[in-house]
Amino acid sequence: MRCPFCQDAENKVIDSRESHEGSVIRRRRECLACKRRFTTYERVEELYPLIVKKDGRREAFDREKIVSGLKKACEKRPVSADQIEETVVAIERRLQGMGEKEVPSSVIGEEVMRRLQQLDEVAYVRFASVYRSFRDIAEFMHELKDLLEAEERERKAKPPTSPGKDG
Numbered sequence: 001m002r003c004p005f006c007q008d009a010e011n012k013v014i015d016s017r018e019s020h021e022g023s024v025i026r027r028r029r030e031c032l033a034c035k036r037r038f039t040t041y042e043r044v045e046e047l048y049p050l051i052v053k054k055d056g057r058r059e060a061f062d063r064e065k066i067v068s069g070l071k072k073a074c075e076k077r078p079v080s081a082d083q084i085e086e087t088v089v090a091i092e093r094r095l096q097g098m099g100e101k102e103v104p105s106s107v108i109g110e111e112v113m114r115r116l117q118q119l120d121e122v123a124y125v126r127f128a129s130v131y132r133s134f135r136d137i138a139e140f141m142h143e144l145k146d147l148l149e150a151e152e153r154e155r156k157a158k159p160p161t162s163p164g165k166d167g
Contacts, residue, residue: 008033049103073127087115
């Protein structure tokens with residue numbers, strides 16, 4: 001494993017732990033040359049379905065496309081790298097659980113949006129604006145309106161909290 005800072009191949013593992021329900025091992029490493037620390041993730045290589053694009057092309061599943069899209073959507077938002085990784089792992093599990101040989105790219109896009117909506121609404125809107133290719137501000141506003149209505153329904157569905165004995 002090369003150091004991402006100085007490209008030296010000599011490093012040591014200073015911490016290892018399982019994450020994502022044991023499907024991933026997170027390792028903190030220290031470069032022996034520059035002494036900087038970095039994190040790597042180790043996971044079992046798994047088979048994923050082919051992704052069918054809108055134009056009918058088929059391509060191999062690429063987790064980095066999901067990671068990249070999530071990072072762009074979550075830029076300057078209070079979303080940690082671990083939360084992004086957990087989201088990607090959950091999407092991968094869903095794909096594998098489907099047991100299909102081919103999956104439309106729209107299934108992945110909608111799953112990313114669903115999970116972003118739960119994680120961070122601003123990131124959700126950012127991703128939706130690119131993924132849904134809004135033609136104008138009216139389409140964008142329609143998406144925001146739907147998001148606000150869903151939030152209102154969720155708020156109303158929660159039972160009111162009763163004041164404590166001190167209150």
